[in-house]
Amino acid sequence: MIPDFEVTILGNTSSIPVHGRHHTAQLVRFGQDFLLLDCGEAMQLQARAFKVKVSKINHIFISHLHGDHYYGLIGLLSSYSLAKRTTPLTIFGPRGLDEIITTNFRYSNTKLPYPLHFVETCDDGLNLLLEDKLYKVYSFPLNHRIPTTGFLIREKQGLRSMIKEKLQESKVPLAAIQTLRSGRDFTDQNGKIYKVKEYTHPLPALRTYAYCSDTIFNPELKQYLKNVDLLYHESTFMDDNAERAATTFHCTAKQAAEVAKVGKVKKLLLGHFSSRYLHLEPLLDEAKSVFPNSILSEEGQSYSI
Numbered sequence: 261m262i263p264d265f266e267v268t269i270l271g272n273t274s275s276i277p278v279h280g281r282h283h284t285a286q287l288v289r290f291g292q293d294f295l296l297l298d299c300g301e302a303m304q305l306q307a308r309a310f311k312v313k314v315s316k317i318n319h320i321f322i323s324h325l326h327g328d329h330y331y332g333l334i335g336l337l338s339s340y341s342l343a344k345r346t347t348p349l350t351i352f353g354p355r356g357l358d359e360i361i362t363t364n365f366r367y368s369n370t371k372l373p374y375p376l377h378f379v380e381t382c383d384d385g386l387n388l389l390l391e392d393k394l395y396k397v398y399s400f401p402l403n404h405r406i407p408t409t410g411f412l413i414r415e416k417q418g419l420r421s422m423i424k425e426k427l428q429e430s431k432v433p434l435a436a437i438q439t440l441r442s443g444r445d446f447t448d449q450n451g452k453i454y455k456v457k458e459y460t461h462p463l464p465a466l467r468t469y470a471y472c473s474d475t476i477f478n479p480e481l482k483q484y485l486k487n488v489d490l491l492y493h494e495s496t497f498m499d500d501n502a503e504r505a506a507t508t509f510h511c512t513a514k515q516a517a518e519v520a521k522v523g524k525v526k527k528l529l530l531g532h533f534s535s536r537y538l539h540l541e542p543l544l545d546e547a548k549s550v551f552p553n554s555i556l557s558e559e560g561q562s563y564s565i
């Protein structure tokens with residue numbers, strides 16, 4: 261069975277939370293695993309509104325230390341403490357985040373009842389952060405005003421499934437089944453060859469999600485976007501504010517679409533909208549003029565990957 265792989269948007273606004281939109285936070289679900297990408301200040305309320313069980317989150321990834329991407333983190337960690345969580349939690353984030361957390365809890369005299377691990381991210385190249393039996397999470401560098409990384413969640417190659425008719429047709433030894441399912445041909449002691457191609461179904465395409473939180477326009481991101489099914493890319497401004505986008509190290513919707521286009525991703529999800537825009541359709545129109553398979557992220561919506 262193919263595990264569910266989806267992202268739920270909990271917040272998609274930049275700078276000031278207005279127009280019913282909230283600071284960046286999103287939840288990626290892979291099968292039974294829940295990964296939190298960034299944790300803006302309203303994350304807990306949003307999770308409650310959209311019936312997301314925060315207790316299931318065991319890994320949190322923070323892209324950078326601008327407040328609109330992590331001011332909800334101390335609150336979430338405190339709530340886990342009040343809920344008497346005992347499950348270990350790992351936070352991946354830039355240098356300094358562990359100090360911010362430790363300082364907060366030192367001055368509030370908070371003793372966490374659960375083990376909290378911190379893994380420092382590095383904004384240099386592609387780095388493997390987490391490997392599960394079903395997926396891997398990598399960080400990759402974004403070009404913003406302070407050290408920032410995006411995150412890539414790639415499905416791993418699973419075992420092949422056997423063709424039932426073939427199994428019924430001939431008695432296939434158990435050792436052969438194990439070898440074939442792992443993708444290798446098998447030769448028995450009489451020299452009979454069991455070929456992967458003949459005995460197993462082709463593997464389904466592996467799915468990948470890419471998250472680009474805050475970045476200046478950078479088509480070179482394409483090197484990290486190979487075979488990406490869904491790309492969330494910040495699109496803070498419209499094209500008439502391209503200059504402002506560049507000076508603040510952000511992107512326009514059109515530039516996000518350019519990245520999607522050169523990266524040859526399948527679908528683009530726009531987010532991190534400036535508070536100056538009440539209506540977002542014009543941003544979508546600009547993106548679509550470059551990359552037709554673009555959509556606006558909507559808080560509370562889940563997008564299948």
Ligand SMILES: [Zn+2]
Binds near residue numbers: 324326
């Ligand atoms: Zn930022």
